[in-house]
Amino acid sequence: MLADFKKVSGWGKEEMKNADRISSIVILGLCAYFWYESTRFTKFGSLFPQAVVIALSLLALMLLIVSFFRRREKVKAFEQTGVKYINIVIAGLLIIAWTFFIKLLGFVVTSAVFFSVITIIFDSKKKTALYLLKKIGVVVATVVFFYLFFSKLLLVPFPKGVLF
């Protein structure tokens, strides 16, 4: 599975050594877009962003040039041993989904669900019924405590959504 992920994501060993090149190209692309946008601003509105874009482009260009002269070990990225990047992708997606479902389902329900899911799926312990009950219980208690603290004490109105 990890091998598949590396193939799909492009973060295989060979690609990793190109991290500096890829990041400098991404930054240069970003600079091009920001420069294009800044041409529509007023004179004083565009002054600082354009100066920063020029500086950032030059620095990214330097990084790109330097990356061609660097020895391989110095441009290693995403290469820590024993790290399961598929877990990171899953965690990242779960966090994104968590924030998007808040408005839809409501803060309490979404938080309880995603908090429990992350707690359980990344735990390597055997998932018995008692284990699940304990974990979900702790998570629900935590979520409810903080919800009450914020909504009743600090009067922060959390999004309610379809549920709660």
Added chain:
Amino acid sequence: MNVNVMSSFIAIFYPMNLLFIVLGVGSGIMVGALPGLTATMAIALLVPFTFAMAPIHGLVLLGAIYCGAIYGGCFSAILINTPGTPSAIATTFDGYPLAKKGEAYKAIVTATVSSVVGGLIGVLFLIFLSPPLSRASLKFGPPEFFWLTTFGLTIIATLASKSILKGLIGGAFGLLISTIGIAMIGGSVRFTFGTVSLQEGIGLIPALIGFFCIPEVLGMIEKKERHYHVITYRKQKNVVLNVMRKLLKKPVLVIRSAVIGTIVGIIPGAGGNIAGLVSYNEAVRASKYPQKFGRGIVDGVIASETSNNAEVSGSLIPLLTLGIPGAPPAAVLLGALLLQGMRPGADLFTVHAGVIYTFIFSLILANLLILPMGIYSGKLVSKLITNIPVTFLAPFVVFLSIIGSYSIHNNIFDVYVMVFFGIIGYVGKKVGFGPGPIVLGLILGKICEQGLVQSILMGRAAGSIVSIFFTRPISIILIFLTVVSACWPILRKFLGGAKKK
């Protein structure tokens, strides 16, 4: 003594302030002791909680957490050879070998007493340096602020990142993000991608939470299988007194480490990790028995811990006087100050003098409280390190991050901003762009732009833009410092080469 200052000192003993100091130090120690949770993350998560509090309660709490967390890092450094916070990196060098020799309690007591002494010396510097510096800031006009931020950025890039080039890119990227929203002068709506919520600009607190918390959460998930072997220890009689006696016999080591910590703290962007490492290095160089370092010697623990706790107050000096944070946790504290409607500079020591002096004095009490709380909470903290599963801690931090970023404006868009920058922060960290320079670029961006554009307008009115930028005395000093700081890496290489020859 000024009546205002005196009443501020008395105010730290008000029950609510005392309660927040105790709570702050206690929770700070726990956060600091847990590997993966940093002082910056703790403060970033708690800033929104302080929004509804009285300014003084909020600041006192955050200050105490800052002190407690930087100290708390020594527990995991000594007991499991993993620094709880980056500031405790140098503590592992001798703390862990001491623990392996069966002297864990002695190492913890040494770290505790050193942290208290270092912290107190740092606060003294803060008390005596801040008021004159804040008065000097009254002489700062737009050109001076422009050069000050430029100086800040060059130094951040050279100190806060492994690669100077990447540090500079991070800083410039932060500056670019700071331009999002309506321009202060000219009124252009910039880089909003058609999103109304972006017209106000990128919210500082959501961005800070994103950059400092989400990468740590994903980092925890990376290491979820890790099990810590905690070295057990027993309390021994007379250790506290013996350590105090030992410290008194080494005044040069203690004072040098505290001064190094304070100076590194004052330098924008350089955090406690740099303070600890520089101080440790100097301790080795000055020692009569350098070969003993790294094998378990209390001098190593004293150097690191005195320095990193002195750095806490040091980092607040440029923050409170000029609005330039000395370290990442101080950058987050800036967010707290702004959230409470307080702008750093002379105003802070005149209009808000009562609050600010109470905050500064509360740091004295927070540092003193570290002594009993640190010594007596050791067993509890070591249990905490082993018993709280990372699989619970990671989603818990995400949960608090969501609450924190949402509760400031009650706006879900801030949560999206937090997650977006969190993911950018994680990927950036993996390819060598630390969050420190980006965040400081984001903070300094607005001051820098305002300084640049206003200076140009002033120059136009005066008939010469060049003279506005390059002839004012404070500007000349700042330009000199900027050039030295920018050329320092090249200079260092050159000097290193000459030495080798």
